Amino acid sequence: MLDCNGNCFAGVGGFPKLYAIIETGGKQYKVSPGSIIRIEKIDGERGNSCVLDKVLVIADGENLQVGKPYIPGAIVEGKIIRQGRGRKIRGFKYKPKNNYRRRWGHRQNFTEIRIESIKQNGEGTASA
Numbered sequence: 001m002l003d004c005n006g007n008c009f010a011g012v013g014g015f016p017k018l019y020a021i022i023e024t025g026g027k028q029y030k031v032s033p034g035s036i037i038r039i040e041k042i043d044g045e046r047g048n049s050c051v052l053d054k055v056l057v058i059a060d061g062e063n064l065q066v067g068k069p070y071i072p073g074a075i076v077e078g079k080i081i082r083q084g085r086g087r088k089i090r091g092f093k094y095k096p097k098n099n100y101r102r103r104w105g106h107r108q109n110f111t112e113i114r115i116e117s118i119k120q121n122g123e124g125t126a127s128a
Contacts, residue, residue, distance in 0.1 A: 019058075021055070024039050024040065024054060031076060031118075034115065037112070042080075050078050051076070052075065053070075056069060058074055058118060073120070077117045081112040083109070085107040085109055086110055088107050089107070091104045
């Protein structure tokens with residue numbers, strides 16, 4: 001079974017046959033070759049490749065490899081699609097009976113990445 005990106009899914013549950021769980025920017029993401037993720041901003045221009053080396057889990061359908069906490073030598077390669085800023089978040093605080101009000105806004109920077117390949121111990125496992 002294929003999804004709209006052409007990724008192969010393994011029957012029940014809809015999990016891709018090959019996926020990895022990576023950590024970047026203090027968050028964890030489940031990725032597979034060809035998927036697009038939005039992560040905290042990293043340096044780089046549009047079209048540049050990036051390497052994410054904090055890989056927690058790699059699964060390929062039959063085998064599951066779990067790191068302690070990371071898998072040594074495992075990397076996820078991606079290509080930067082765009083750098084951008086998220087939607088505006090509005091903050092507001094006040095103190096009753098004191099006429100104290102403060103408003104502020106915040107827009108978080110992000111990087112959008114297309115996952116090209118997942119490599120385990122420096123060997124090519126799969127690519128998009």
